[in-house]
Amino acid sequence: MNRRDFNSGLMAVGGSFLLRPSLLSAGALQGPLPRVNGKRLVYHLNALAEYGKNPQGGVSRVAYSDADRAAREYVIGLMGAAKLTVSIDAAANLIGRRPGIEPKLPPLVIGSHIDSVPEGGNYDGDVGSMAAIETAQALSESNYPLIHPLEVIIFSNEEGGTIGSHALAGELTEKQLSQRTNSGKTIAEGIRFLGGNPEHLGAVRRKRGDIAAYLELHIEQGGLLEAQHANIGVVEGIVGISQWDVTIEGFANHAGTTPMNQRKDALLAAAKFIESVNQVVTGSQGRQVGTVGKIQAFPGAYNVIPGKVVLGLELRDLEASKIQTMFERIRTESERIAASTGTRFDFAQVNSIVPALTDKRIRQLIEDTAKEWGLSTKSMPSGAGHDAQEMARLGPAGMIFIPSVGGISHSPKEYSRSEDIENGANILLHTLMKQDRVQ
Ligand code: HGY
Ligand code: MN
Ligand code: MN
Secondary structure, three states, X not given: OOHHHHHHHHHXXXXXXXXOHHHHHOXXXXXXXXXXXXXHHHHHHHHHOOOOEOOOXXXXXXXXXXXXXXXXXXXXXXXXXXXXXXXXXXXXXXXXXXXXXXXOOOOEEEEEEOOOOOOEOOOOOHHHHHHHHHHHHHHHHOOOOOOOOEEEEEEOOOOOOOHHHXXXXXXXXXXXXXXXXXXXXXXXXXXXXXXXXXXXXXXXXXXXXXXXXXXXXXXXXXXXXXXXXXXXXXXXXXXXXXXXXXXXXXXXXXXXXXXXXXOEOHXXXXXXXXXXHHHHHHOOOOOXXXXXXXXXXXXOOOOEEOOEEEEEEXXXXXXXXXXXXXXXXXXXXXXXXXXXXXXXXXXXXEEEEOOEEOOHHHHHHHHHHHHHOOOOEEEEEEOOOOHHHHHOOOOXXXXXXXXXXXXXXXXXXXXXXXXXXXXXXXXXXXXXXXXXXXX
16 A cells, blocks of 8 residues: 555545545655554564463453553553653543644544453453554654644553543543442552542543544454454444442341241342343344343352342443333333342442444545455444443544454453454554544
């Protein structure tokens, strides 16, 4: 791909976009166009995998853990090598900045996350984070000037509910800040542990228009691209996610002397509840999903009837209204179960992330760029949540997927091929360069 093709490609795309003609002819587009260094990108990805490494493979680099903090130090070094000026904002997001020709323009933002789920894989978030840094390094090594300033952001605690990006685009509540995380720290303690300042989150907040656009490369985390032999996923929209802690109160009693018809067994009620969640979610057409992903029974002894259960409920769909309808149906079912088991249900919402559509024009840029690189594409929704859905509240956003082998994610078996990673990073780089030249 040389500059002339890039120019004509841009002019072709530009038919529907306002372009900056002055810059098309200017020296800005002379010489070979930047490409990512695929070997260096994969090397950085493998080096990152050492932080929080598990003996069975994959990582447990949960947000706010020692492994997360150590990995961030490594990433700060990579950002420096990519000639980015690095800072940590009050929400503990890592921000690498590169100036643009027109410093007063809002920045183009690319990035992702490096925190993982417990016993997660080496690609979720990591591919997009390393590719974003590689994009900056490729631009720097080619002396390619972007018109807009560039920000590479490694968001903090994406897996805990896009916390770092939510602080940028929304509002972290006191309740959220006091939530305990998998690291054992509360979110506020964790933010401080990573160098942020939970008392000054107001300074992090941005409003719509404060960014020119946001682009994120991510593994698909599903099996559609592989099944359809597509190289690049062009994400249409990202699901909304709502999460609740559900507490079921029964009555703890002797497991040997309490007759079966006189029990208030919280774990039996929980079992009926989990079955009812599955029935409500699968009971209507569509791609909605519902999960009970964690459960604790108290006091937790063979010979005591569980008096209390706390479980985690999560519902997802591209439409927020559908999530609400499902939740109401589930709550009605819980009332029926409570009556039949002599228990009481309490629902405490812990997270609600709004669904987000990506920007149509950016989707076209991704499509066209992939075609220029001889790559096949597939338009698709994202069943996984991403920082992009928060950033879509600040400006036009786009997401690029690459295949997950076997559609596996949130698992040590998560894997994406080096060739797909390099392809995805080049599409990120060239879509960014095009987006930089549209108004
Ligand atoms: O849970 C998710 O969908 C994302 O991987 N954080
Ligand atoms: Mn992710
Ligand atoms: Mn994830």
